Amino acid sequence: MGPGEGATTGPLLGEVGERGVLAEVFAALADQPVDGVLVGPGDDTAYLRVRRAAVLATTDTMVLGHDWRDDWSTPQDVGVKATTQNLADIASMGGAGTGLLVTLAAHPRLPVAWARGLAEGMAWASRRSGVPVVGGDLGAAPDGVVMVGVTALGELPEGVEHPVRRDGARPGDVLAVSGPLGRSGAGLAQLLEGRHEGAWVDYHRRPWTDLGQGPRAALAGASSMIDVSDGLVRDADRVARASDVRIDLRPGAVDALAAALDGVPAEAARRAVLGGGEEHVLLATFVPDAVPYGWVLLGDVVAPDGGGAGVWLGPDCLDPARGGWDHYGG
Amino acid sequence: MGPGEGATTGPLLGEVGERGVLAEVFAALADQPVDGVLVGPGDDTAYLRVRRAAVLATTDTMVLGHDWRDDWSTPQDVGVKATTQNLADIASMGGAGTGLLVTLAAHPRLPVAWARGLAEGMAWASRRSGVPVVGGDLGAAPDGVVMVGVTALGELPEGVEHPVRRDGARPGDVLAVSGPLGRSGAGLAQLLEGRHEGAWVDYHRRPWTDLGQGPRAALAGASSMIDVSDGLVRDADRVARASDVRIDLRPGAVDALAAALDGVPAEAARRAVLGGGEEHVLLATFVPDAVPYGWVLLGDVVAPDGGGAGVWLGPDCLDPARGGWDHYGG
Numbered sequence: 036m037g038p039g040e041g042a043t044t045g046p047l048l049g050e051v052g053e054r055g056v057l058a059e060v061f062a063a064l065a066d067q068p069v070d071g072v073l074v075g076p077g078d079d080t081a082y083l084r085v086r087r088a089a090v091l092a093t094t095d096t097m098v099l100g101h102d103w104r105d106d107w108s109t110p111q112d113v114g115v116k117a118t119t120q121n122l123a124d125i126a127s128m129g130g131a132g133t134g135l136l137v138t139l140a141a142h143p144r145l146p147v148a149w150a151r152g153l154a155e156g157m158a159w160a161s162r163r164s165g166v167p168v169v170g171g172d173l174g175a176a177p178d179g180v181v182m183v184g185v186t187a188l189g190e191l192p193e194g195v196e197h198p199v200r201r202d203g204a205r206p207g208d209v210l211a212v213s214g215p216l217g218r219s220g221a222g223l224a225q226l227l228e229g230r231h232e233g234a235w236v237d238y239h240r241r242p243w244t245d246l247g248q249g250p251r252a253a254l255a256g257a258s259s260m261i262d263v264s265d266g267l268v269r270d271a272d273r274v275a276r277a278s279d280v281r282i283d284l285r286p287g288a289v290d291a292l293a294a295a296l297d298g299v300p301a302e303a304a305r306r307a308v309l310g311g312g313e314e315h316v317l318l319a320t321f322v323p324d325a326v327p328y329g330w331v332l333l334g335d336v337v338a339p340d341g342g343g344a345g346v347w348l349g350p351d352c353l354d355p356a357r358g359g360w361d362h363y364g365g
Numbered sequence: 366m367g368p369g370e371g372a373t374t375g376p377l378l379g380e381v382g383e384r385g386v387l388a389e390v391f392a393a394l395a396d397q398p399v400d401g402v403l404v405g406p407g408d409d410t411a412y413l414r415v416r417r418a419a420v421l422a423t424t425d426t427m428v429l430g431h432d433w434r435d436d437w438s439t440p441q442d443v444g445v446k447a448t449t450q451n452l453a454d455i456a457s458m459g460g461a462g463t464g465l466l467v468t469l470a471a472h473p474r475l476p477v478a479w480a481r482g483l484a485e486g487m488a489w490a491s492r493r494s495g496v497p498v499v500g501g502d503l504g505a506a507p508d509g510v511v512m513v514g515v516t517a518l519g520e521l522p523e524g525v526e527h528p529v530r531r532d533g534a535r536p537g538d539v540l541a542v543s544g545p546l547g548r549s550g551a552g553l554a555q556l557l558e559g560r561h562e563g564a565w566v567d568y569h570r571r572p573w574t575d576l577g578q579g580p581r582a583a584l585a586g587a588s589s590m591i592d593v594s595d596g597l598v599r600d601a602d603r604v605a606r607a608s609d610v611r612i613d614l615r616p617g618a619v620d621a622l623a624a625a626l627d628g629v630p631a632e633a634a635r636r637a638v639l640g641g642g643e644e645h646v647l648l649a650t651f652v653p654d655a656v657p658y659g660w661v662l663l664g665d666v667v668a669p670d671g672g673g674a675g676v677w678l679g680p681d682c683l684d685p686a687r688g689g690w691d692h693y694g695g
Binding site: 073074078079080081082083084085086087088089090091092093094095096097098099100101102124125127128130134136138140169170171172174175176177179180182184186187188189197198200201260261262 | 403404408409410411412413414415416417418419420421422423424425426427428429430431432454455457458460464466468470499500501502504505506507509510512514516517518519527528530531590591592
């Protein structure tokens, strides 16, 4: 996948029309998995095989200027990120993706090459994850507006009867995370400082984590799970409130995660670990001896004892509004 | 459902934040069907029961200024229309909806009452259709931008093994339509002329048709099917090209459909029947003796005979680019 060169030149959506855009998009998606796709893109709906008696379904939207900047991210990056965040939602229920729908709503002066780059990014993510793009929609938007919406469908693995929800954490459980934290947040901070290269910037542009850990956690009996999309504190707080428990983060674990962010000053690294969003690693609770291989212990679930549900770090109750991200700033 | 009063005043999205908006949306959706919903809104994904071995999935997006105008449509209208167009895509494959996901991407100065009105419209459509809203996403957008995306899941009825596609029309079949044509197009023309009341304006604002005709057509053995979303000529042309056949519209049938548009001048009625979009009735082909009760005969499927696939009316080959609608004007 190239670095998005050419995505700002060439013919525009309004010049080639829907058919022309779709031809480019279908060409980019030609080389993707087709297992389970009974009817793919091009008809009124997709038709997708289902092996279990239920499906997981989720949707997430990215908007130019809010969820990405064109001077920071190629259309391929946007395609990968939009796919990751939806597949992470499927993984956080314990499932694996089975199909993706994509919507592009854009102004008519968007270069067709941008739409093609988006499809290339999704095709890359599709091949890596084994989850096909099965359909989508093209729409027009006001001048300067570009929106990418992805819907993901998925299924639970054999042996897991119920999705892992947010509300099942119990006192005595431990909290663990499926990968490093703070990479995307550290990358965003570097981009804001004008640094456009490096591992954390790359991860912010194109988050990609082992989402197979979702089904693995479900098979191991995870009592609750969520993916870190809005920041550790905010997402752990969602689990704590839904489960009516207190989550005590282990200070040593937070320090170790921050120290792993090479080249990031200590205070910024700590902020990235606690508050950085778009990380998409998984956060789950387990009985202590059930934590799967590869997960990092991060905290302990305790009864709220009148103090209210929430996330604590040592003596401090952490305010999710200060450690995370709200789409409307509320 | 009220006429959207209050949707332009009161607190704004940016003032109440995500939680505040979600509380309003969930309140509006409280009284909807829950059959088959194993996990509903509020977790990372929905979890939906599946009775057959495959699911139908489709998505469609509406953008303020392109797909609706706030001086013509209440948020409730937008919720109904967004639901109808997605359920019509499911119906046009022969299926019935099982679940809906909704995305609202909006600028922070949108009144919360607008978001609540949208949810009320979807809840109304949900109760009427029996298809629950199972999840969604809230996102921020640039100033003045409001976008509503809906994804619909569905299933085929017992007794139908394959979805009805666009490419199965065969010479000797007849073309039939599941309801009146041109209502939405006639309503749009009246709105453009400054008329804001009447049956056709109402239908344009809130298209609602008997989508149970989709499964009925599939059970009757329909050879192809599509819903009229971009205009009769454009959508019939899609069937003709996918099936490599010529579709001859019956002039008398077109005239009768136009004459049924009370109060619309003859030439405008004809334009609305042939080119009006957002109608969402179903267009299907059948062997002549299999047309289900309630469908209106509209044309005949014939071999292209070297003339190329397309839609004809008497001696004229109809140009889909002039009879329909392209999102980018291409």
